[in-house]
Amino acid sequence: MTMNDLRHRASLLIAPDGSAVPGVVYLVGAGPGAPDLITLRGWRLLQSCDVVVYDSLADARLHAELTCERINVGKRSGSHTLSQEEINALLVRLSKAGKRVVRLKGGDPFVLGRGSEEAAWLAEHGVSCLAIPGVSSSVAGPLLAGIPVTHRGLADAFCVVSAHPRGEDRSFTFPAYQPQLTVVVLMGVHALPRWQASLSALGYPANLPVAFVTWAGRPQQRTLRTTLANCAQAAEEFGLTAPTVAVVGRVAALNAVPAYNP
Ligand SMILES: C[S@@+](CC[C@H](N)C(=O)[O-])C[C@H]1O[C@@H](n2cnc3c(N)ncnc32)[C@H](O)[C@@H]1O
Known part of the structure; x- marks a missing residue:
């Protein structure tokens, strides 16, 4: 696959106005704490998704007011609301049901955040996902x-x-x-x-x-x-x-x- 093919494929995973499309999981970096440190791209996806699956390091002020479904998978050291396997399965189930899914993780999902593990799991299960960088703590x-x-x-x-x-x-x-x-x-x-x-x-x-x-x-x-x-x-x-x-x-x-x- 050429770079152009990859770019074209990625462009199908997000609407031209930056909003979410059904069946895709967006791995979005929430930034380090202050809610206004999320990227504009991540914010648009949050505003347009059907469900947000969030960790406790993603500041609640970012998603508390959203009208979409919100699922806390609350990973903090020592206390996990859902195991990594359960989170993976949840993401697959939601996307296969045609939902627009934001997986919101603190900082940048790919800096010691297991973002690439979740992306690999989704790919193995035939689910499209798009990475949205975040400001890392x-x-x-x-x-x-x-x-x-x-x-x-x-x-x-x-x-x-x-x-x-x-x-x-x-x-x-x-x-x-x-x-x-x-x-x-x-x-x-x-x-x-x-x-x-x-x-x-x-x-x-x-x-x-x-x-x-x-x-x-x-x-x-x-x-x-x-x-x-x-x-x-x-x-x-x-x-x-x-x-x-x-x-x-x-x-x-x-x-x-x-x-x-x-
Ligand atoms: C699993 S790592 C995830 C890092 C995240 N992906 C990032 O880019 O910021 C979690 C660790 O990031 C650091 N961390 C994340 N958010 C923080 C914050 N608001 N203040 C201080 N440390 C933070 C802490 O060291 C915490 O134990």
Whole structure:
């Protein structure tokens, strides 16, 4: 199949005015918290769908007023309203019934969000789906607390690492220490002492700045700034809870840009 064929096929999956069409599942990124950080494309699909299947990280202010059917599949660490298999089956059932389905996921569905797993499952079951990118908490979470993930002279690269690894030995995928690298850790509250030790063992300096941003983009957003050596203890004293994005690197000491959280 050529690029043009693919483009043509994708164009059949969305109406010319950007609204949803029957039988398609739209994997839409809800953005990092504040409801106005969804994309216009995602918003149009939300306005025109028959049913929205949403996770708890997708801000309720985005969909609470919609008149379409709303199904909470509420995935949060430790408590899943539906299992991944049940969510997959639900998406297939709804789309095969001819519904216009928005699958709304926090941040960007394809950044540690299992978006590609859901897309693969839908394809295997003959269901068309379209990906709608979202603003990921991995970059927007820090920024909403005034922390840019890159900054000339301090960091010219960043990486995003899961602290909930799925590999057989459950080891983290941290890179070797480089002063110019920012490491953003998602799902990091529960395993904090373990990944702190892992970074220290890799030679990350004890005094390297670390920041935690909890509920970024929400009214209850809170930020904790500390260092690698102190971060597990400081987090405990602070009462750190999920969802939190952690920033490890020299930029974590910055408060460079004003942010607005409605
Ligand atoms: C399963 S991952 C999904 C990430 C999502 N796909 C994204 O691009 O933002 C969930 C983790 O993202 C981070 N996260 C998502 N939304 C957040 C928010 N509003 N504030 C802080 N961290 C958030 C937390 O680390 C949380 O444990």
